[in-house]
Amino acid sequence: KNQVEQSPQSLIILEGKNCTLQCNYTVSPFSNLRWYKQDTGRGPVSLTIMTFSENTKSNGRYTATLDADTKQSSLHITASQLSDSASYICVVSARRLYSGAGSYQLTFGKGTKLSVIP
């Protein structure tokens, strides 16, 4: 069964500090890995998408890494801001074995709840 595990479950950091969130997955056949930011009561917003051949991808202060061999990913947030307080969700896309348009299914992790405090 496809699974995505994230750690830590929650994290509190001081404004301006860096932090790293972890994601381990068992998803097959792997297509790509995404990090989403979800503010409380809102829909997820895409931060990065990485395919099998990509090791790192940045989006502003967010840098995601991917090790497809160990099936691990991390999201590093630099110089955190109060507005970074949110849940960060690791999502892995599996390519479906039968052909068909858009035949990819997303498996979501439970997320890491990040709180940035002044």
Next chain:
Amino acid sequence: EPEVTQTPSHQVTQMGQEVILRCVPISNHLYFYWYRQILGQKVEFLVSFYNNEISEKSEIFDDQFSVERPDGSNFTLKIRSTKLEDSAMYFCASRGSSGATDTQYFGPGTRLTVL
């Protein structure tokens, strides 16, 4: 910037009643999705929709659920006879192409409360 919209933002209903959740995907998108998130739990896939038919559905998407694109702009999720455990946030998402790395854009969600 184009965005996915959902209505209502909050729906309260009695157990056994039918509800219809509405979504307006981004206008040139072709692939549509419904997800749900029970409070405190992870987002779960319900169904994907392309070319006016269901592409894929999860185990959660049983006979009580149906989806429709009635007029070329709206995308609806109907729950025929709601149960207490249907209480959750329901997110609609859309994307433009079949590319594996194409971003799914999520709507703000509808919070469904079943009493």
